[in-house]
Amino acid sequence: MKELPMPYKGMKKLLVAMIITVIAILLFMDKCTTLNLTTADIFRQKSLNDTLSLMAKPQSKHYEIVPLFGDFPVLYDSLKNEFYVSNKQGLAKYDHLGNLMFADDLAHEKYTSVFFFANFTPFVFAEHGVYDFSGNKLIYHKFSEVLNAKNEITDQDFKNIFEKYYQTADLVMYDSDRNIESHKETEPMYFRINDKWVLLFAQKNETRFSHTGSNEMEADTIGQIDFKDFPAKFANKRLMVLKDQKRGIYSTKQVGEKIDDDYLKMYYTQILKEQKLDYQTTDEVKLIAYKKEKYYFTGGYLDLPDWIAPSFINNAYFKLSYRNENIFFKEKAVKYFSDSKSKDDLYLYELPNHLKSKSKIAFLHYALDLGGFADESEDGVDPIIKNAGLYIVKQKK
Secondary structure, eight states, X not given: OOOOXXXXXXXXXXXXXXXXXXXXXXHHHHHHSXXXXXXXXXXXXXXXXXXEEGGGOOBOSSEEEEEOSOEEEEEEETXXXXXXXXXXXXXXXXXXXXXXXXXXXXXXXXXXXXXXXXXXXXXXXXXXXXXXXXXXXXXXXXXXXXXXXXXXXXXXXXXXXXXXXXXXXXXXXXXXXXXXXXXXXXXXXXXXXXXXXXXXXOOTTOOOBXXXXXXXXXXXXXXXXXXXXXXXXXXXXOOEEOEETTTTEESSOOSSSOOBHHHHHHSTTEEOGGGGSOOOOSOEEEEEEEEEEEEOOOSOTTSOOTTTSOOEEXXXXXXXXXXXXXXXXXXXXXXXXXXXXXXXXXXXXXXXGGGGGGOOOEEEEEOOOOOEEEETTTTEEEESSSSOEEEEEEEOO
């Protein structure tokens, strides 16, 4: 066999080098610039071009996603088949079909128990009374008595009054000191006796409450503050949480550390009654396609240029599989350079399996937060992610 002429060998090596260079350039452009090559429109299903954002109410044949009037926690009344969400200082209430029944943000109140929402009940405690959201309309009860407001009761008299009220009341709830004037240095205790509410302030610096972390209490039930030897009385008014089964997160308040299965394993004295329930589901939210939109700047002015270790804000396309139907929608996601997958922070909260037949709704939380920019015209912040918030997945009318 004859050897190839030297010029031909050189041309072959040059061609290979050029091909490798072109591939390297294309890979660089695809991974480090905002040009879309592997994520170009031609590689995406044409049907996704008409996909709606969450605020535009995307839908399938029988279901739709609609914006929710409220915030976490998301709680459920299993007896009345109704849902509650916080609404600033008040609550918003939804029926089993996802229709808003009524809402009140209680903006006129100085403070309310919704700030911490320490007790999972439909009662909101304020400075002078109680708002009862449990019925078909909102009812306000002014406190019939307010006792020990100035710590004027002796320890023995307090013991006698407390035990008398505890035995007589059908509902007993304790709250944190956040729900009173800060200078009082005490905790409020609420008793419903013959349909009238009494507010009794605990003695100053009392530590026998479960939420104080006292060594005198062996456990702390999430959604219920207890007093040593005298647990709260919720009767049939206790509300329960939903769960995102895929991530193990419960629908408690989402500020600070979220309550999930890992949290409950780590802090074993924290008890969540719903943890033992079965939330297994085939419903899920999946990112199915995306397109780079722009760089997401994550550092300071002295950092390297964006294209050296780029993070991107993407136009992302999602599929919500819910009760054997698919709802497609689009929102933003972020792809950090150091992460293998895009971050979308989408969560789907559902009832446990033994209650799913009672209500065909779920709650979708789009929680992506990338900060924002100062908006002088609005005297606030213009968020990068516009549509973050809570949504209801419900049957179409």
